[in-house]
Amino acid sequence: MALVKLQTEHFRNLSSAPCSFSPSFNLLHGENGSGKTSVLEAIGYLGLGRSFRVSRHQAVVSHGQHRLTVFGGLDKGMASGGSNHGEQNTLRHRLGISRDIAQKETILRVDGEGVRSLSSLAMHLPVSVIDPGVFDIVAGGPGKRRQFLDWAVFHVEPTFATAWQQCQRVTSQRNQTLRNGRLDESLLRVWDSQYGALSEQISQARKTTFEQFRAAFDALVQEVDVGWTEGLKLEFYPGWDTGQTLGDVLRHHREQERKMGHTLYGPNRADIRLKFQGRPVAETFSRGQQKTLVILMKIAQGMVLSGLGKQVTFLLDDINAELDAGHRSMLAQKLQALRCQVFITSIEPPEPERLWPGKQAPDYRMFHVEHGKLTEE
Secondary structure, eight states: OEEEEEEEESBTTOOSSOEEOOSSEEEEEOOTTSSHHHHHHHHHHHHHSSOSSOSOGGGTBOTTOSEEEEEEEEEOTTTTSOOOTTOOOOOSEEEEEEEETTTTEEEEEETTEEESOHHHHHTTOOEEEESGGGGHHHHSOHHHHHHHHHHHHHHHOTTHHHHHHHHHHHHHHHHHHHHSSSOOHHHHHHHHHHHHHHHHHHHHHHHHHHHHHHHHHHHHHTTSOOTTSTTEEEEEEOSSOTTSOHHHHHHHTHHHHHHHTSOOSSGGGOEEEEEETTEEHHHHSOHHHHHHHHHHHHHHHHHHHHHTTOOOEEEEOSGGGTSOHHHHHHHHHHHHHTTOEEEEEESSOOOHHHHSTTSOOOSEEEEEEETTEEEEO
């Protein structure tokens, strides 16, 4: 499915006027501060339940207001043989999220009905962000790569979100027990048992999705001209030495965890290990090579979901500042082939002939953004 309708209220500087988008490509341009990224951020709220730029809702609500609202309408999109631009389509789903800053209350709606979890909202709109911060997937810590992997797992394995939430609660209880002055071994064994079972379930889901991702990535790199793929290795690390059961690992490191006061082994320590000729990519790749790798990883994620009949909505924020013309063209053409929905922002007016040189451009819509208002060109 694709986002074809968007309306916001008190969201940054955006106008409250409704907007209509193409289920294929949407090109947004305007000066800095005009509201381009805010449009992507609002779309991100529907697919992620939060901002991809800041962690606090207070930073997103319009000045002087205490509540923000984002509404989106989804049609059947391109992945399932969706429509061409200009056809009238019945909305398949209506998504809404409202956040009261003062009351710290969030209201979620799907097709007019209230839902309790963000996962019930996000499952309908897989949103993948490519912005300047995304390149930390390679250069940053394991948490960035876990987040990258878990986004795909969430959309591939329906039970993953529930298992992960349960594991987080058990981990919290286990950590509290570890921090107690006098260690209650019998209670800790109870938490170990629950934690171990959930960890195996989560790790299996991650491993299954990772194998699909790696197969897509391996196929993709055969199509692009980069000289460093021969020595590149991607491996999934579950968060503990799988030569032992997680229960054995926890028992053998009981004193270490007690001293630290928190859980040191398990799915909360999982990682995608990226190595080139046996060394970490972050130490061996140039900044340009790291950017190329992240772009290929993002495309491979899209390939996995596309293979399941799901259309990914990609938000490409200010990629002109991060990627050269060749990489921008490669990315646009690959996403077009995957029948993804794409939003691209830039300061200067877009040049479709440079994104799809010598090829037929997809059905796109172009917008100028000024003072939070979108005007279609």
